[in-house]
Amino acid sequence: MNTLAGTGTMIRFVARRERVRVPVYLLVLVGLIASTAAQSEELYSTQAERDEYAATVAGNPGLIAMVGPAYRVTTVGGDTAWQWGAFGAVTAALMSMFIVGRHTRAEEQSGRSELVRASVLGRFAPTAATMIVLVAVNVLVAATVALAMIGLDQPAAGSIALGASLGGAGLLFAAVAVLAMQVNQSTGGAYGLVGAVLGASYMLRAAGDVGDGTLSWLSPIGWVQSMRPFADERWWPLVLLLAVAVVLVAAAFALLSRRDDGAGLVASRPGRAKASGVLAHPLGLALRLSRGALIGWAIGLFLGGVSIGLTGQDVESILGDSDEVDELFARAGGSLVDNYLAVSLSSMALIGTGFAIQAVLRMRSEETSGRLEPLLAAALARPRWAAGHLAMAAGGTVLILAASGFGAGIADAISSDDAGRLPLLLGSSVALAPAVWVLIGIAIALFGLVPRAASASWGFLAACFLLLYLGPLLSLPDWVMNLSPYTHVPLLPAADLTIAPLIVLTAIAAALTAAGVLGLRRRDIAST
């Protein structure tokens, strides 16, 4: 039997299913990298300012640990490559992992692969097709990043090296992912494995970069950064990345040829035969369903907070005292450090809103998957069911905001040698909760009143993002800026705490929630 029969058809099939996601992802990644380069160009008008910035960066081990070794931050290209080397690699790795999972293990888990493989299709064809598409996607990553940097008048060699390093990271983690998909029976479990490898790679290079660099050589992300784009590029780490990827893919195919459809190396562990007391009420169920997401988001926001806190006290020398910087933080009083922290914490809150919306939209997926039906058929009132998920979303929001504020507070307290900074930043972050609650309110209102449009909640979040970042640059009129709830929360710790906007935002959130729950009570439950 030809194990690759039908690969061509599968390639077209996989590509078709990714035809929206991949271009959007590419656009966002390249857009962010290009805007970093453009900002770096604009922020420092003289080489002296640039040198001062580079010296500050090089002297901040916290920053080196978060971002990576600073090779030639004195140039626009070098600065961009420094800021995006590790983060870009992680982004490319995650995108590649999700594509691999979606087209291999997730298909097996849902039983769809059975249907496909029962036709004239070789055993390796779905996986091989997925990997071929991934090679194409990561080559595209490399090419678009390189072209964007060249388009911004950066040296060609460095641009290509930056692009290639990100594409290489994507491919390597695609290989890690395809191997993990063979090992673990569930897609989520395999993602966890890849995430652990990715996290370990990140921590190893952090330790290595701060130390003598030996540990960085144990980390694929370390290899990515050792290509040194815009700083006398080295090309052989790319060969190393690709060689390891090939070995991992070969191992994955060896496992694939031995295992059954749907099986893994690690069998699923047995769980409880009886439900614990937590599962007796809707909040317990919501908690159980969103537990993993909550923990993940809390850790992510904590780390984000730490990185904010680490940079905080150095922000003056990093950003310099230019007019652009003043303009960037022109909205509140207080010191530059506090303004930077305030804006960064509200950016973290915006990111954390992703969790809140995800938690609310879980209600919709529970409904459309048919899992809500037996619950409602079992003497559970709709508002009570919704209350469980809403409590999870609103309370979880407070928790992850606290994680972000706690991370920032600890790091800032250590670098400023002032323990009082910890409760201050913790409180500042938690005070952002009412803005997030408004977005929760929008999501539940959509879910209750126009359930088909529930996922439009993400659009509202995207609009808030754009307003926060582009608003000041485009000098949008006040009434437009005022549409975003994040405009109304006091920018603590820079501004003074004002209670009124927090109460108003909470009231708006409550009204939207009430409208949503009322809508839910009145409407039909979707059938599967």
Place this chain on the structure above:
Amino acid sequence: MTNAISVSGLVKTFGSVRALDGLDLNVAEGEVHGFLGPNGAGKSTTIRVLLGLLRADSGRARLLGGDPWTDAVALHRRVAYVPGDVSLWPNLTGGEAIDLLGRLRGGLDTDRRAELLERFDLDPTKKSRTYSKGNRQKVALIAGLAADVELLLLDEPTSGLDPLMEELFREYIAEDRRAGRTVLLSSHILAEVEALCDRVTIIRAGRTVETGSLAELRHLTRTSIHVETIEPADDLATLEGIHGLQVTDRRASFDVDTTHLDEAVRRLSRFGIRSLTSQPPTLEELFLRHYGDLIEQEEAA
């Protein structure tokens, strides 16, 4: 006799699709009622209206004397529901799912739960994502059967179960009937309906086309007759209600509308009957004939 379920003139539309078009359904207390109809006839929609998951556009629906929409929660303490396509939480075990559903209804009988787990041979420690279709079905079935309720709403409850489990399911339903529970059983397995149900309702395109006991329904359909006569039976074709007549010399076979059976047998006796076999219609035939006829009629119109 009071009705556990009484539905009349129920209408439910989804956009331009009329899923229920004046449906009537009456289920007496303590009976096992079969609910039949081809795919897309509106069986699941009816059950979902009865569960208060969908709001009917017009018509009247009463469940255990209450309004299924406004009294949903109170009624559901007295009702168990088993869907035909069970979707479970992938990271919960089967045992946890059963407990969750039971507790929401106000607790379940742990002895009965243990007995059902053992008899249906389900491992409750496995994560739901690892269950096969049949095992997911068992989870819903056990959760439903372990509940101490007055009314069971079963929507193709045995889909994906093996014949042994199906047999076991029949035992439990028979036991429920003895205990005085009311059951509405929507099913495509006609042998199951024939074995369990006191009365059936057949629906098509959102409307009730037939309802009654199996005996009554049989009466509405045809019996097939094979007969050997002493004299050639030559004028059978003139009889009313005769279908598919085939006569070869002294042998004849035909289907006769059950209402005209008596007449046909009288006529046959004139020719002297040497042997006669008659087959009452099976539910399958009843079902097929009903839809076959309706489809033909519609095509003709």
